[in-house]
Amino acid sequence: MSSTDTEAPEADAVDASADEAVEALVARLRITLGDALVESDADGGLVWVRVQRDAWADLANCLSHREGFGFFNFLSAIDWMPSPFGREMDSAVDNVLNAVEPGEPAATETGAAGGDTRFQLLARVNDVSTGRSVIAKADLPEDDLRAPSWVPTYPGADWHEREAWEMFGIDFDGHPGLRHLYLPGEFEGHPLRKDYPLLARRVKPWPGLVDVELMPEPGEGGDGKGGAS
Amino acid sequence: MTVTERQQLSYIAAQAADARVNLEIETEGMTLNIGPQHPATHGTLRIVAKLDGEQVVSAEPVMGYMHRGYEKLAEVRTYPQVTTLINRIDWLGSFANEVPFILAAERLMEVEAPPRAQWIRTILFELSRIANITLFLGDMAVQVGAITPVFFAFRDREHVLNQIEAATGGRFHPNFDRIGGLKDDLPAGWVAETRQAMRKIRTFCDQIEELVEGNEIFQARTRGIGVIPADIGLSYGLSGANIRASGVDWDLRRDSPCGLVHDQVDWKVWTHPDGDSFARFWVRLQETREATKIVDQLLDAIPSGPIMAKVPVIIKVPAGEAYVETENPLGVMGYYVVSKGDVYPFRVKIRSASFSNVSITPWLLKGVYVPDIITILGSLYFILGDIDR
Numbered sequence: 001m002s003s004t005d006t007e008a009p010e011a012d013a014v015d016a017s018a019d020e021a022v023e024a025l026v027a028r029l030r031i032t033l034g035d036a037l038v039e040s041d042a043d044g045g046l047v048w049v050r051v052q053r054d055a056w057a058d059l060a061n062c063l064s065h066r067e068g069f070g071f072f073n074f075l076s077a078i079d080w081m082p083s084p085f086g087r088e089m090d091s092a093v094d095n096v097l098n099a100v101e102p103g104e105p106a107a108t109e110t111g112a113a114g115g116d117t118r119f120q121l122l123a124r125v126n127d128v129s130t131g132r133s134v135i136a137k138a139d140l141p142e143d144d145l146r147a148p149s150w151v152p153t154y155p156g157a158d159w160h161e162r163e164a165w166e167m168f169g170i171d172f173d174g175h176p177g178l179r180h181l182y183l184p185g186e187f188e189g190h191p192l193r194k195d196y197p198l199l200a201r202r203v204k205p206w207p208g209l210v211d212v213e214l215m216p217e218p219g220e221g222g223d224g225k226g227g228a229s
Numbered sequence: 230m231t232v233t234e235r236q237q238l239s240y241i242a243a244q245a246a247d248a249r250v251n252l253e254i255e256t257e258g259m260t261l262n263i264g265p266q267h268p269a270t271h272g273t274l275r276i277v278a279k280l281d282g283e284q285v286v287s288a289e290p291v292m293g294y295m296h297r298g299y300e301k302l303a304e305v306r307t308y309p310q311v312t313t314l315i316n317r318i319d320w321l322g323s324f325a326n327e328v329p330f331i332l333a334a335e336r337l338m339e340v341e342a343p344p345r346a347q348w349i350r351t352i353l354f355e356l357s358r359i360a361n362i363t364l365f366l367g368d369m370a371v372q373v374g375a376i377t378p379v380f381f382a383f384r385d386r387e388h389v390l391n392q393i394e395a396a397t398g399g400r401f402h403p404n405f406d407r408i409g410g411l412k413d414d415l416p417a418g419w420v421a422e423t424r425q426a427m428r429k430i431r432t433f434c435d436q437i438e439e440l441v442e443g444n445e446i447f448q449a450r451t452r453g454i455g456v457i458p459a460d461i462g463l464s465y466g467l468s469g470a471n472i473r474a475s476g477v478d479w480d481l482r483r484d485s486p487c488g489l490v491h492d493q494v495d496w497k498v499w500t501h502p503d504g505d506s507f508a509r510f511w512v513r514l515q516e517t518r519e520a521t522k523i524v525d526q527l528l529d530a531i532p533s534g535p536i537m538a539k540v541p542v543i544i545k546v547p548a549g550e551a552y553v554e555t556e557n558p559l560g561v562m563g564y565y566v567v568s569k570g571d572v573y574p575f576r577v578k579i580r581s582a583s584f585s586n587v588s589i590t591p592w593l594l595k596g597v598y599v600p601d602i603i604t605i606l607g608s609l610y611f612i613l614g615d616i617d618r
Contacts, residue, residue: 044336045485046552064464071479072466073554074580078567083304122565122578124552128463128472128479135552156465159588167300182293182617191301198301 021132022047025067032062038139050137056121057148057174059136064153069125069134072154075161077140077168078120081194118142119168123150123157146171167192258286263602265294274587274613278594278602285602288594290587295617303577308334308408308544311574315564316402318581319615322361322558324353324393327406330577332488333553333566334408337546342488344532346410351489352423352527353396353405354555355520359430360389361558362470362517365610366434369510370441372607373450378440385433388426395419408544410537420528427521434518442514451507455593455605458504465592466585469560471609474512475504481556489555494526506608513610545572559583559615583615 019042026040029049036055041048051059063069117139126133140147149172150157161172162181169190172178180187189196259280265273273294279286299318303311315330316323328350335341342350367382390400396415397403405412441447457467459475472479480498482491499515501508548570554563560582567576586609593609594602 045487070460070463071468072464072585073561073563074466074565074578074585076565076578078576078578082569124563124565124580128477131484154464154466155461155592156467156585156588159584180293182296184293191298198305 018045025132025134028067029059029062032066033058046135047133048135048137050115050139053121053138053140053147056136056138057150057153059138060123060125060150060153063125063134063136067127067134068129069127069132071126071128072150072156073124073126073133075121075123075150075157075164077164077170077192078122079118079168079192079194080115080120081118083194115139119145119170121147121164121170123160125154140170145169146173148172149174151175166190169193261599265291274611274616276590276594276602276606278599280599283598285594285597285599288591288602290590292587292613292616295613297618299618300577300579303574305573307572308546308574311577312404312406313402315579316404317614318579318618319361319557319559319562319583319612320401321364321612322357323399323401324397324403324405325357325361325555325557326562327404328354328489329553329555329557329562330564330566331406331408332555333551333564334544334546335488336551336553337549337566337568338408338540338544339547340409340538340540342410343535343538344490345414345534346536346538347488347490348527348531349396349411349415349536350406351491352524352531353393353403354489355524355527356389356393356423358520358558359517359524360386360393362513362520363389363430363433365513366437366441366510366517369604369607369610370437370447372603373447375441375444375447378437381433381436381440385429388429392419392423392426395422407537407540409540410535414536415531420531424525424528427524430521431518434514434521437514442511448507450600450604451505451510451608452503453505454601455506455597455608456504457589457593461592462504462589465589467560467589468582468585469556469558470512470516471509471560471586473498473500474508476500476502481554481561487553487555490527491523493530494523496523496526506604509608509610543572545570546574554580557582559610559612560586579618581615581618583611583613584618587611587616 022042025047026049030037033051033055036052036058037049038052039050049059115137119140119142121138121140123136124133125136138147145168147170149161151161152174158176159181161175162178164170165172165178166180166183167190261278261280262275263278264275275291275294276288277291278288297317299314302314306314311330312327315326318326363382363386367379370378393403394400396419397405399405457471457475459472459477462472462475463477478498478500482489483498486492496519499512499519501512546568548568550565550567552563552565554561561580562582563580565578565580566574569575590606590609593605597605
């Protein structure tokens with residue numbers, strides 16, 4: 001019910017105090033973690049902190065036990081490498097139709113709170129009593145994809161780390177058992193890496209495009225499927 | 230000492246006594262495979278339980294039978310095409326899956342849906358919740374051996390699905406939410422019919438309350454069974470009714486509304502202090518009633534105006550990262566969307582509620598009796614599509 005004009009300054013005041021709270025939180029984390037806290041960012045209620053890999057478990061400890069972020073939301077990773085298969089993973093047919101020229105892959109760009117390496121850990125925790133939340137990030141060097149496990153602090157990280165392990169190939173030190181979660185045991189490769197091809201898409205043209213090309217003329221008595229919107 | 234504490238203590242004492250008996254007669258462990266096909270699993274979840282007599286020593290859920298790789302597939306689809314995929318995550322409350330993704334994309338594009346669209350979105354969001362939880366209320370009784378309530382549930386859920394179908398064209402997979410608004414406006418006469426459906430759902434809740442909640446067998450099978458303390462539930466990422474049943478007063482609809490208009494109506498967040506299977510059932514029952522009240526109030530005050538904001542025909546989302554989470558029927562659902570300014574999302578991390586809700590089962594099932602596995606799984610209420618994605 002706060003959409004009236006008279007309450008607008010009050011909303012600004014709330015925003016300002018929220019910004020201060022974020023700054024205070026980052027300052028407290030910096031005291032605990034020191035230089036290991038690389039960067040922080042805040043935008044529209046979201047707060048990002050990026051730490052060095054070695055401080056990954058310390059960050060979880062600090063957030064959980066000191067700052068009251070008791071709710072473990074999720075843990076995953078991002079592969080920042082642009083897809084080597086062009087703009088998307090289309091098959092050769094689609095690329096001809098779209099007039100896509102094979103070219104050099106775009107430069108790697110990273111998002112909020114920056115990043116230096118291809119792989120980045122991503123996790124989020126909430127404080128349910130105050131509604132605050134933090135998104136944590138950590139860079140992982142490509143030749144040594146391992147990080148300390150969050151399981152001792154947040155037991156719920158168990159399955160999330162197993163998922164990140166099989167999807168990105170990230171090892172978690174101290175995890176009770178990194179086994180396949182979704183994929184069959186003999187599966188090879190890490191599907192969510194950008195250089196893992198989506199084979200079904202590579203070998204078969206995108207049906208929508210082909211339907212547009214083959215759509216019969218009106219009145220010719222085609223089967224009428226595809227292309228219609 | 231509260232009733233709950235007494236129940237917990239008596240339960241622990243019973244377990245300890247049994248463990249002593251087992252020690253004396255030297256039982257041999259056995260492994261019991263539950264599923265992948267089991268009515269309590271809402272899909273294909275397999276539980277490998279190591280038993281000592283009638284008690285579970287360790288239980289390990291095995292999933293992936295329905296893994297469809299949506300996070301990978303979303304990277305090769307345009308933003309409007311992604312909603313088709315994510316409709317199939319929690320298939321009993323499909324529309325609710327679309328909302329956080331669309332809100333995340335809108336946030337990156339800095340587009341806001343017009344008030345009428347926000348209003349109708351919230352109504353459909355709550356209708357998804359009712360359709361979803363109605364089935365749970367009937368299904369929970371099946372887990373303890375009562376067959377009738379599930380027929381009531383299927384009968385009355387149909388009223389809600391009819392309304393969703395009338396508005397969106399799809400019973401299960403509406404695919405109705407668009408970046409910047411909704412596909413269509415409501416059909417004529419829809420408001421009155423929805424009100425009628427809400428009345429029927431309230432009657433259904435009363436029936437379930439009379440049939441199931443007070444039933445002696447139901448109480449004996451659920452009270453004090455599968456107790457989750459609040460802090461442990463939170464550290465496992467439990468959300469939704471599961472954590473509210475442990476006394477945590479946290480509901481994103483009230484605490485951080487974004488893009489939906491739950492803050493415009495008068496409603497209550499229900500919690501239960503016990504944290505057992507019964508509490509989870511009870512909280513969901515109250516939530517269904519509360520959702521019908523939310524829908525009724527929203528129906529009274531749908532603003533007029535357009536249902537689509539001005540958005541380009543080809544949707545290119547500016548580079549950036551956004552995370553939006555909403556209180557879905559099964560719990561907190563969020564999408565972490567990374568965009569690089571293209572028509573395709575660069576990375577979509579799907580935070581689904583059931584995945585975290587089920588991750589507590591190895592801890593929770595330790596020491597329970599075999600028949601309680603079923604009631605505990607039933608009361609945690611998960612949809613396999615929401616676990617496997």
